[in-house]
Amino acid sequence: MATIYDVSQLAGVSLATVSRVMNKNTNVSEKTRQKVLDAMDKLGYRPNTFAQSLASNCSNSVGVLVSQLDGPYYGPMMAEIEASLRLENKHVIIAVGHSDAAQEKDSVEFLLDRGCDALILDVEAVSDEYLINLSKGPTSIVLINRYIEQINERCIYLENELGGYMATRHLISQGHRNIAYISGPAKKHDAIERLVGHKRALSEVNVDFDPALCFEGDYREEGGVDGMTYLLQQRPTKPFTAVVCANDQMVSGAISVCLERGMYIPQDLSFVGFDNIPFARYVSPKLTTVNNPIHEMGKMAALWLLKNLYNKNIEVNNVFMPELVERESSIPV
Amino acid sequence: MATIYDVSQLAGVSLATVSRVMNKNTNVSEKTRQKVLDAMDKLGYRPNTFAQSLASNCSNSVGVLVSQLDGPYYGPMMAEIEASLRLENKHVIIAVGHSDAAQEKDSVEFLLDRGCDALILDVEAVSDEYLINLSKGPTSIVLINRYIEQINERCIYLENELGGYMATRHLISQGHRNIAYISGPAKKHDAIERLVGHKRALSEVNVDFDPALCFEGDYREEGGVDGMTYLLQQRPTKPFTAVVCANDQMVSGAISVCLERGMYIPQDLSFVGFDNIPFARYVSPKLTTVNNPIHEMGKMAALWLLKNLYNKNIEVNNVFMPELVERESSIPV
C-alpha cells in the first residue's frame, strides 16, 4: 500500500503538499496539484483513514443507534441515513439498543469509543437527563423520534400526539363512539404520545376513556393478537365498534384474530393503524392508517449532521407531521 | 481524554507495560498489572481505537454490504450480524449496493478504504470473477446468499433451488398441475435458482413449463401486483389453479389484486410464497411459504469471521436448507 510519502517522492514535493491537495486546500498551484494527482493514481494511492483520524481527530463516521434492526420501521430510516451520509463520504456504524437502558448506554459508549464524530440516536429507555448530559459532551448527538425541550434543536420527531388524535378523530367522524385502543409499550415515548392523542379526540366529543378498552401491546404482531383476544373478551359488556392500534403491525395481528373467529372486517369492526408501513396497502382489507415519514426523518437526521457538524449548507426542519391515509379498514358505523 | 501515557505515569510504569496489560499479554506480574488497572479506571481511560488500528493494522471492524436496507429481508440479517460481532467488540460498518454493479464495487472500495478487517457481502450484480479476485486480496470476505464454487468455503447460502422445488412440489402434491410463477428479478441469483427448482418439480410430473405462465417480478409487492395482473389476462386461455411467487412480498401484492377482483383465496387460486417473513402468518389467508432462515445465515457469516479471522473456536456450516411451512393460502384442487 502506497503511503503519502511515496506519493510525495514520485511527485517530487513534500508530504505537506500532498496532504494539501488531498484536503482540497486551495493554496496549491495548479501545476504541482496535477503532479501530485498523477503520482497518486500512478501508485493507486489510498489514504489511510486511521492515520487521518488519528492526526485530525475526525473520523468521518457517525454512529447510529436504533432499538432494533428487524421489523419494517428502522430499515427505511437506516437506508436514508446511510445514503445521505455516504454521499459525503461519511460512513455509518450501527449499534442496537433493544429498548433497554443498560444496553443503550453500553451502545453509546461503544460508539463513542469507536471515535464517531457524531451519534444519531433512536433511544427510548435512557433518561432525558442522560441525553442532555451527553449532548454537552464533545461528540454531538441528534435524537430521532424523541423530543426533549432542553435540546429541542437536536430532536427530529413526529407529532405523535397529533397522529394519535387524527386516528381516533377519523373514527369519530365516521360515527364511532365506542373505540378500543391497543397501545405500544408504555415505556416508549411515542406510544404514550399516541395514546394521549387518542384520549384528546375522545374527550372532544365527551366520551370517557375506558381503561378496560385499552390494551398495552408490544408494537409487534403478537401484541395485536394478544390485545384483540383481550378486547374480544370485553366486548359482550363493552360493545365497541372500532379499534385503533398504535402501529400497523399490531393491526395486522389484531385483524388476524378477528378473521379467525369468523368476523368480517371492516363490517363487524373498523380498524385504524399507525405508521403506514409498505404492507398496509397490500393487506386485506387495506389499512386506514396514519402516515409516519420515517425515512424522511432519517434523512433529516443525516442532513442535520452534515449541516451542523461538517458545515454543509443545508436547510433543516425538525418536526414532521402525521397524515391520515384513508383506505378500507374503517367504515362508518 | 486520558492517554496510555497518563496511565503509565499514574501507575509508575512504562508505556509498554500498560500496553501489555491492555492486550492481555501474560508477561506482566500480577502486582504491576493491578497497579495499571487501578490507574486506568481512576483516569477513566479508554484506548484510542484509531491509534490502535494504526499501530496494529487491525481495525476490529467488519464491513457489511447489502442490496438494500428496507424491506423485511435484510433487517433480521443485519440484526444477527451486529449482535454476534458486537459480543466480541467488533463493530459493523454498513453500505448499500442497490443491486447495481457499479454501486456494489464502489461500496466495496468504500469499505476497504475504511480499513475493515473483513467484508460480509450480499451482492448480486457483481461478477463471480470480481469476487474471486477480491477474495485473493488481503481483506477476507464472506458471501451471503451466493454460491461460487472456487470460493465455496466463504459462501453462506440457502439451497434456493430446493426451496423452489419444494414450493411447487407442494402444490403438485395437492393435485395442482397448472401452476403459474412470479419470479424475482432475472439478474438475482436466488431468483434464478428458485425458478429452476420450480421447473424441476414441474418436469418430475411431466408438466411442460409454460413461459406464458411466468412473470418476472421485482421481489416487491408491486411486482406481485403486476405479475398477477398479467397472469389474470392469460387465465382465460391458460386456466392455472395455483401461483407460486418467489417471495412473500409478491404473494401479498398478487393476492391483493385477486381480492380486488372479487376472487376468493385460496378457493379460487392457491398461493405459495418464499422466505416466510413475519407478516406471512398474520396476513389473510395465512401464507403457505418456504422458510428462509435469513437471520441464521447472518449469524453464521459473523461466526465464520470470528472463527477464521479472529481465531475464535466456533463450529460453522455454510449451507442452509429451506423448509415448507404449510398454512392456509394453498389447498387441494
Next chain:
DNA sequence: CTGTTAGCGCGTTCAC
C-alpha cells in the same frame, strides 16, 4: 505557494 518539523496514541521490537 511550498517545505520542515512536531506530534496524534499506541504496538512492538529490542535490550536490560
Next chain:
DNA sequence: GTGAACGCGCTAACAG
C-alpha cells in the same frame, strides 16, 4: 518482568 525507542501514515502549525 520491564523500559526505551522507533514507527504506523497523516495533519497542522510554522517558517520561508
